[in-house]
Amino acid sequence: MIVAPASGNARPRETINPGQSRATGAQKATVLQDLIISGISVGGATCATNPLDVIKTRLQLNDRKATPGAPRPGLIKTGVNIVRHEGAFALWNGLPPAVARGFLYGGMRLGLYEPCKGLLLAAGQLAAPTPSALPTTSSSPSSATSAPQSAAAAGVGLKVAAGLASGALAAGLTSPTELIKTRLQAKDNTSRGTLEVIRTVVKSDGVQGLWRGAVPSMVRAALLTASQVATYDSVKREIIRAGGGSDSVWTHVAASGVTGLVTTTVTNPVDVVKTHMFVSGAGARKGILQTTMAILYNDGILGFMKGWTASYARLGPQTVFIFLISEGLRKALGLEGL
Template identity: 45%
Template sequence: MTESLLKEFLTSGISVGCANFVTLPLDVLKVRLQTQGASFSSRAAAPGLLATTSSIVRHEGFLALYSGLIPALSRGLFYGGARLGTYGPIKTALGGDKENNSLLRNILAGCLSGAFAAAVTNPIDLVKTRLQAKDSPFRNAADVVRYVVKEQGISGLWTGTTPSVIRAAALTATQCASYDLAKQWWMRQTGMRDNVATHLGASMLTGLATTTITAPVDLVKTNMFVGGRRYKSVLHCAMTIVKEDGPMGLLKGWTAQYIRLGPQTMVIFVVMEQLRRASGLESL
């Protein structure tokens, strides 16, 4: 049992770590687009994905697109390992298996595993986001930790935990439940077996569903991480965004998020399926 859980954790953590490395520049762009000030509330005036990329490379250098690399890899290993690594065991504990694949059970298992992982690894996510923010004054992760603890105490490292937990629960539930269903649908429609081509197709569909559902919560989480004490609560942060940017402001950075989350989801599930097979675990 312990060996199986360790395999679940490692295969999931390594998969998410690989995906985070591949898509980190897009994560940086997503954070920048999500934290643009109210002066860019007009859609016509707001810098888009290409303009933001060009500005970062021109003014900060190419390596700025890899800001927060170490926290991103650390978060991938621990957050990814806990989020996806506990999904299967939780689903099994709730009575799920290949023959009894209830959508409601899959969603509940995803919510529980995602919420647990986000709550535990929130400080790593906060550090990564602070390092990626525009004009970040921090040189490294230790700088961020020292500053936050000095200004807000140890509890400050858990700023934004509520939206982070909500996002992770929604992300994991959507990602895992969608992948379960998309994989079954893909094999029925194409006649393909459980192979790499099926994993690619199912994960592409999963990335689209996941991005759409989690985009507003991810935006609130990012702004709370960067804004510090500016926001009193999740609701206050969301209302501030709507007031400054309008209702569509809750989808700010959607394109960058999809461009990142689509490939990230694909890398996660393709790599994880291969690692699971190599380690003797059942396919997802």
């Protein structure tokens, strides 16, 4: 415990517990708290946006059996067709594995971000030269100005690297839940539930088949987490700075809305490749390169942005929900904000 020294005016003594923020009095979250809060945030957001996830999956796959040259339905028409031909409950296909994945994957993806950042920071400090080894230069306005800029650049780079690491690790461990969810949401799905999908995959491809498409899933998760945390933090700081230091709910909504736009654009191409790999059966096994070239050949470069509107319609609100829930839980528990 740190005790602030008393002044001659006999001011009250300030006590600051280890891990406590001097500015707000909030405690720094533990790794377990980060995992649980992140899991609840992503799981809750997944429940709210599952219908849009189903529509996004259908839009990304609508050319697999479509007649060449036929008009492609958009976001609203795809949703209407699903309800008309399959019933409203079809919009909730794949919800159990989606929520399970959201809690596990989301909890690890965002919950492991701070530990990964700490490890990378420690590794960088060990690799950095000692002050005595650095050449001494006279101070100047240019050097004084460049110091904060280089520190800020290093901070952004550290956030991106930590996001890449935590996202890839989380996706690799939970990839089977994503495969099961996508199979259940696909239009040509004939499975009755999660267990039947597992049995079908294991029977045709073995246990390792549950990790089919894991590599593009890991790439997407790495890009998602890196762009998400770096964008949210940067945009939030700029909004607070422009608003005179007000960290309100509307600040979180605005920052997360911009974050959703950035992350959707960054991850959509990988998401299209991943979705195609997840739904291809044992008789049509294709690797990442083959799948990518097939999409490029059939749909052109714009094929990788297929379903972008549905992706943003889902990922935009989902990002807002994730950060609002997370910030709210942290505030309620007396923890530092993101």
